[in-house]
Amino acid sequence: MSWLHDKTTDFLALVQQAKDKQAFPFFRQFENIGPRVKVGRGSYINFTSNDYLGLSQHPSLIRRSIAGTARFGTSLGSSRLQATSVRHEALERRLAQWLGQEACAVFTTGYQALVGVLSSFLDGETTVVLDNLSHASILDGIFLAKGNHPELEVRFIKHNSVRGLRRVLGSAKHKKKLVVVEGLYSVDGDMAPLDEMVAVCREFDAPLMVDDAHGLGTLGPTGRGVGELKGVLGDIDILVGTFSKSFGAVGGFVCADRVLIDYLKLQARSFVYSASLPVGQVEAAMAALDIIERDHSYFRRLEDNAAFFRAGLRELGFDSGQGQAHVTPIMLGDEEKTLTFGAYLFHGAGVIMLPFVYPAVPKGAARLRCNVTAAHSRADMGYALEALAKIGKMLEVLPPTASTSTSDLQRALWLARTKLDGARNAGLGYVAHELGQAGQWVGRWAKERLDGAPPAGGDAEGGV
Amino acid sequence: MELTSTIQSMIAEIGELDHPEKIGLDQHLIEDLGLDSMLLLELLSSLEQTYSISIPETEYPNMTTVNACAEVVRRYQAAA
Ligand SMILES: Cc1ncc(COP(=O)(O)O)c(C=O)c1O
Numbered sequence: 001m002s003w004l005h006d007k008t009t010d011f012l013a014l015v016q017q018a019k020d021k022q023a024f025p026f027f028r029q030f031e032n033i034g035p036r037v038k039v040g041r042g043s044y045i046n047f048t049s050n051d052y053l054g055l056s057q058h059p060s061l062i063r064r065s066i067a068g069t070a071r072f073g074t075s076l077g078s079s080r081l082q083a084t085s086v087r088h089e090a091l092e093r094r095l096a097q098w099l100g101q102e103a104c105a106v107f108t109t110g111y112q113a114l115v116g117v118l119s120s121f122l123d124g125e126t127t128v129v130l131d132n133l134s135h136a137s138i139l140d141g142i143f144l145a146k147g148n149h150p151e152l153e154v155r156f157i158k159h160n161s162v163r164g165l166r167r168v169l170g171s172a173k174h175k176k177k178l179v180v181v182e183g184l185y186s187v188d189g190d191m192a193p194l195d196e197m198v199a200v201c202r203e204f205d206a207p208l209m210v211d212d213a214h215g216l217g218t219l220g221p222t223g224r225g226v227g228e229l230k231g232v233l234g235d236i237d238i239l240v241g242t243f244s245k246s247f248g249a250v251g252g253f254v255c256a257d258r259v260l261i262d263y264l265k266l267q268a269r270s271f272v273y274s275a276s277l278p279v280g281q282v283e284a285a286m287a288a289l290d291i292i293e294r295d296h297s298y299f300r301r302l303e304d305n306a307a308f309f310r311a312g313l314r315e316l317g318f319d320s321g322q323g324q325a326h327v328t329p330i331m332l333g334d335e336e337k338t339l340t341f342g343a344y345l346f347h348g349a350g351v352i353m354l355p356f357v358y359p360a361v362p363k364g365a366a367r368l369r370c371n372v373t374a375a376h377s378r379a380d381m382g383y384a385l386e387a388l389a390k391i392g393k394m395l396e397v398l399p400p401t402a403s404t405s406t407s408d409l410q411r412a413l414w415l416a417r418t419k420l421d422g423a424r425n426a427g428l429g430y431v432a433h434e435l436g437q438a439g440q441w442v443g444r445w446a447k448e449r450l451d452g453a454p455p456a457g458g459d460a461e462g463g464v
Numbered sequence: 465m466e467l468t469s470t471i472q473s474m475i476a477e478i479g480e481l482d483h484p485e486k487i488g489l490d491q492h493l494i495e496d497l498g499l500d501s502m503l504l505l506e507l508l509s510s511l512e513q514t515y516s517i518s519i520p521e522t523e524y525p526n527m528t529t530v531n532a533c534a535e536v537v538r539r540y541q542a543a544a
Binding site: 362 | 477
């Protein structure tokens with residue numbers, strides 16, 4: 001036993017407590033993937049996927065991915081500097097063209113793309129402005145840059161605040177500034193006011209970088225994301241995306257002016273010192289882009305499904321917070337109720353939604369995160385709504401009279417799958433503070449990280 | 465303006481709260497007022513800029529109320 005083992009003891013004890021109560025919501029072993037998943041012998045409706053368009057199961061992606069693998073094998077054997085294929089370059093051209101940018105760099109993950117851009121461009125002569133709800137991959141890029149350049153000024157604005165952006169840019173220490181925001185935020189489901197932000201950035205001569213991991217392929221008249229939706233796609237200086245959400249694959253990319261991309265491809269250590277994305281994934285992303293560009297029925301269906309589900313939640317009396325798109329949080333507030341709700345849904349109703357509690361979200365803002373996708377059927381969503389209604393009443397989150405305007409027959413059909421009575425007897429009485437503590441892997445004080453204190457354990461700020 | 469009321473205004477500005485005067489001097493900035501660790505960092509840079517002081521990172525964990533922030537500012541002003 002070394003100090004390494006000692007370090008794990010307290011943290012893993014909390015995890016074990018949650019496991020003992022069957023409330024540990026992670027690492028469930030799926031036998032398949034999609035809107036319906038099998039875990040052990042049970043079948044579950046899954047609302048935790050970011051495969052928003054359901055493309056990961058699309059025959060064209062699978063076929064072309066296999067063809068790419070057949071041609072290049074399962075690995076290119078080196079990083080992009082030594083292992084760039086014609087297909088990588090083709091995909092980069094297509095992505096740049098799609099988003100109206102000069103050039104593009106494809107990274108092995110979106111996380112690496114963000115860490116790479118931020119650590120390559122930020123230095124001790126810059127001020128970087130971030131939203132206080134930034135994703136872990138943005139924060140980690142900042143930690144790396146700040147570690148290398150202690151003089152880098154890091155400033156935060158309250159979530160989506162244009163007023164805050166103006167104030168912070170006006171009082172920045174350095175003349176060179178970069179503003180970094182997301183398009184669609186994955187925890188609250190709300191969007192950055194990019195149109196107003198572009199105007200303020202222009203005023204202060206600060207380039208704007210947008211991580212639209214969740215909006216690209218799903219939002220805007222032609223699926224080009226929140227920038228397109230807000231009419232400012234052409235005004236974004238650096239646009240970052242991922243293949244791990246709507247593209248149904250794995251990989252990340254950065255689009256910007258050619259010189260920025262040329263620089264990035266030689267400077268970003270997460271690009272230079274990590275393996276090239278396998279061609280099977282390059283081909284899957286290319287096939288996804290073909291579909292996203294030509295066949296808008298996928299994101300229309302996503303939009304319809306989100307509208308249906310959101311209307312159902314509203315009719316029942318649930319609060320979806322600021323959610324505007326396919327991310328439809330169910331705000332419950334109380335931490336214990338949220339964790340209990342998540343466990344009842346899984347064990348009792350066969351529905352998977354992820355509970356989010358402090359410190360992943362502010363105190364009093366506990367919620368279930370619920371991702372609707374284009375692949376969910378009306379029956380799946382209707383059933384989930386009925387299960388939510390039943391548990392909501394059980395936990396006194398909803399009044400006993402709550403119901404949707406759906407016909408009784410339809411509701412009865414949807415409800416037929418419910419196994420809820422079992423849940424009540426399954427001994428799932430959770431102690432709030434235990435679970436509250438156990439929930440701490442879901443997020444943590446960024447300050448500790450900025451201070452350079454050793455991380456206390458696993459980490460997933462915001463969504464994954 | 466008195467130190468604590470300046471800090472109240474800063475918190476209201478950063479956390480976008482409507483009534484700075486209603487921020488209790490001993491209210492917890494995160495648990496009671498809904499700020500988070502990122503916005504606390506923003507408050508710290510405002511304090512440092514406004515009072516031309518440099519607050520070492522070891523002070524951060526204690527700066528969770530208006531009164532506590534004021535105490536730290538006074539101490540580092542005196543030391544300057
Ligand atoms: C907002 C945001 N940015 C970046 C990423 C990282 O993308 P990837 O999964 O490709 O690493 C994610 C999620 O994973 C995300 O939610």
